[in-house]
Amino acid sequence: DAGITQSPRHKVTETGTPVTLRCHQTENHRYMYWYRQDPGHGLRLIHYSYGVKDTDKGEVSDGYSVSRSKTEDFLLTLESATSSQTSVYFCATAFGGETQYFGPGTRLLVL
Amino acid sequence: DQQVKQNSPSLSVQEGRISILNCDYTNSMFDYFLWYKKYPAEGPTFLISISSIKDKNEDGRFTVFLNKSAKHLSLHIVPSQPGDSAVYFCAGPQGGKLIFGQGTELSVKP
Numbered sequence: 267d268a269g270i271t272q273s274p275r276h277k278v279t280e281t282g283t284p285v286t287l288r289c290h291q292t293e294n295h296r297y298m299y300w301y302r303q304d305p306g307h308g309l310r311l312i313h314y315s316y317g318v319k320d321t322d323k324g325e326v327s328d329g330y331s332v333s334r335s336k337t338e339d340f341l342l343t344l345e346s347a348t349s350s351q352t353s354v355y356f357c358a359t360a361f362g363g364e365t366q367y368f369g370p371g372t373r374l375l376v377l
Numbered sequence: 378d379q380q381v382k383q384n385s386p387s388l389s390v391q392e393g394r395i396s397i398l399n400c401d402y403t404n405s406m407f408d409y410f411l412w413y414k415k416y417p418a419e420g421p422t423f424l425i426s427i428s429s430i431k432d433k434n435e436d437g438r439f440t441v442f443l444n445k446s447a448k449h450l451s452l453h454i455v456p457s458q459p460g461d462s463a464v465y466f467c468a469g470p471q472g473g474k475l476i477f478g479q480g481t482e483l484s485v486k487p
Contacts, residue, residue, distance in 0.1 A: 270420075297473060306386070308466060308479035309421070316473055324474070356420050365411065366475055368420030 269293055270369035272357050278375045285344040287372050289357030295367075297360040298340040300324075300332060302353040303371075309356065315340055347376045380404045381469050383478035390485050396454040398481045400467035403448065407469035412441060412452050415464045415480070424465070425452070457485045 269292035279285050289298060300312040301324075311324030313332040321332050329351060331343045344351055352375050358366040382401045390396045400410070409428045413421040427434040427441045427450065434441050440453045454461055464482045468475040 299474070306479060308383075309477040311474060314474060358420075360473075364409075364470060365423050365426070368413075368422070370420050371418070 272369040272372050276373045287342045289340045291359045295359035295361050299358040300342045301356045349376050352376045380476045381478040383481050387482045390457045393456045396457045398452040398465050400450045411468045413466045459485050461485050
């Protein structure tokens, strides 16, 4: 498995507050991804990165931003958290954009 | 527009029997397909893949079949074990990304 960690693993926050989730990898993979998993929707791509400072939107990017200043770190920011952003968030990495390796996930509850 | 669909949200199978998980797709340009397995409170893990130029790929108890004319793939698990109980996702690649199905929750009963 790629060495992928996510922090925090659990977070409870209030509506309207900003939240930042961190993904850290030790495999020097070029590609990094943020997904959310919700019942009935499977895994939906929020944003992804194909290199340092190179990012693009996924299918559910509204309300989220990302940054990648180093190969190993990919940050996901909820600019103003809403209850609809309560979810489980997964980070993934890939060497060349094919098989992805996932982190353990972050459970976020927005009250 | 869902390019990858798993129409069965759940499947229950007796231990020792065959589990068949299905996946349909609409995009004929997928070069390969992947299956992921996810246990509760863990991230998905890669299970098996198949190239679009093949119609079968086998790895131990797991076999994936691809029917390009029907745009359908299936994952067979034989024999099923209680430890196979998990959510299974199929996915196809597109421009450096993966398009996932909604997932099927498999429950293998002892």
